[in-house]
Amino acid sequence: MPTVKKVPLGKAIIWSKDDLKQLGSVNPKDVALAKLYWRRLAPRRYRNVLDTTTNGGRGPKTTIAGGAGAPATKQAAK
Amino acid sequence: MAQFNTLTPQYGWNKKAQRYYDLSSGTFVASKDIRAALDASIVAGKKEIDNLTQKLLKSQISLADWQTQMAHTIKLQHVAAASLSVGGWAQATPAVWGRAGAELKKQYAFLQRLALQIESGKQPLNGSLVVRASMYGEAQRSTYEQSRRAEMKTGGAVEERRELHPGKTCGDCHDQAVLGWQPIGTLKRIGDSQCRMNCNCTFSYRDAQGNIL
Numbered sequence: 001m002p003t004v005k006k007v008p009l010g011k012a013i014i015w016s017k018d019d020l021k022q023l024g025s026v027n028p029k030d031v032a033l034a035k036l037y038w039r040r041l042a043p044r045r046y047r048n049v050l051d052t053t054t055n056g057g058r059g060p061k062t063t064i065a066g067g068a069g070a071p072a073t074k075q076a077a078k
Numbered sequence: 079m080a081q082f083n084t085l086t087p088q089y090g091w092n093k094k095a096q097r098y099y100d101l102s103s104g105t106f107v108a109s110k111d112i113r114a115a116l117d118a119s120i121v122a123g124k125k126e127i128d129n130l131t132q133k134l135l136k137s138q139i140s141l142a143d144w145q146t147q148m149a150h151t152i153k154l155q156h157v158a159a160a161s162l163s164v165g166g167w168a169q170a171t172p173a174v175w176g177r178a179g180a181e182l183k184k185q186y187a188f189l190q191r192l193a194l195q196i197e198s199g200k201q202p203l204n205g206s207l208v209v210r211a212s213m214y215g216e217a218q219r220s221t222y223e224q225s226r227r228a229e230m231k232t233g234g235a236v237e238e239r240r241e242l243h244p245g246k247t248c249g250d251c252h253d254q255a256v257l258g259w260q261p262i263g264t265l266k267r268i269g270d271s272q273c274r275m276n277c278n279c280t281f282s283y284r285d286a287q288g289n290i291l
Contacts, residue, residue: 006137009203012193013145015186023149024183026157026175034157035167041122045087046115049098050158052091052166 091165096233096291098165113280116162116222123155124215131211134196135203145193149186152214156182159218163225177228181221185214213275220269220277227281231262235283235291238262243280248273259284 015023038050088101098107127148134144160178161170192210195201201210227238238261240254250271257265268277283291 004138007140007143009137009197010140010142012190012197013142014194015190020183020186023153023186024179026153026179026182030153030157031161031167031170031175034154034161037154038119038158038161041119041126042115043118046118048087049089049112049115050161050166052089052098052168053101 089166091169093165093169094233096165096230109280112162116159116219119155119158119162120215120218123151123218124212126151127211127215128208131208135207141193141196145189148189148211148214152185152189152217153182155215155218156185156221159222160225163222164229173228174225177225178221181217181224185217189214216275217269220267220275223268223281227263230281230283230291233291234285235262236286237284238265239282239284240265241280241282243278245278247279248277251277251279255279 035050039047042049089107090099090101091097092099092106095106097109098112099105100107130139130144130147130151133139134141139147156178157175160174160181161167164170164174192201196203196207201207230238237259239259240251240257242251242255248271250266251273254265254271262283265281268279268281269275271277271279285291
């Protein structure tokens with residue numbers, strides 16, 4: 001069995017305030033990577049949930065009843 | 079070439095109702111289904127974090143690499159959670175990313191503290207690290223709820239109520255839930271209770287007329 005070289009633990013990275021500010025900012029590249037991440041990891045049923053359309057798509061035919069805790073998952077379209 | 083799979087539902091977002099709907103049937107998607115999507119993302123995210131932490135435990139990566147890769151993974155998870163809270167990528171405004179960024183900065187501060195504890199030996203390289211690291215995956219829930227809270231407030235919600243769910247509740251969560259309807263933004267955040275990032279609570283909202291949103 002080949003010997004696996006062990007990586008030394010080393011030191012933690014100390015982030016400055018500026019580093020944290022930069023790390024915490026969300027830029028278009030982060031969003032693009034997050035899209036790929038979601039498509040890779042989300043179960044198929046939910047894979048498209050973030051790719052919603054708001055213009056041009058049909059609106060829901062239903063009225064809202066209940067909201068959270070509503071008895072039915074999907075209300076029948078009338 | 080993109081493949082269209084008819085088994086994968088396509089969704090729309092109704093801004094007025096602040097709800098997802100199924101494009102094929104035109105019906106609203108229940109909040110619990112969207113939460114299920116978040117939960118599925120959390121499970122997958124925790125697995126990614128677990129894999130990373132196992133590499134650190136096996137000395138396959140350095141502490142600095144672990145910290146960097148953790149920070150990257152956490153960001154992708156929180157960005158996706160924030161997007162889910164507002165109706166998808168197309169609806170996410172700079173304000174949404176700003177809120178997600180504020181949550182991220184907190185998580186990074188926690189991550190740095192954990193990394194320093196690993197370096198000093200205060201946090202042993204064992205299973206307890208795996209458990210602690212996995213909490214960063216759970217933290218998406220807090221980002222989702224905070225972002226949704228802000229959107230609901232913008233959308234006309236004036237009151238909120240803590241909703242308990244089976245499985246994970248603590249004394250703080252219970253105390254918050256018994257308060258019932260309160261002005262929006264006044265109840266404890268998800269993640270600020272004793273159960274911290276394991277909190278599985280949600281908020282319900284209603285408008286000035288008492289309509290549940």
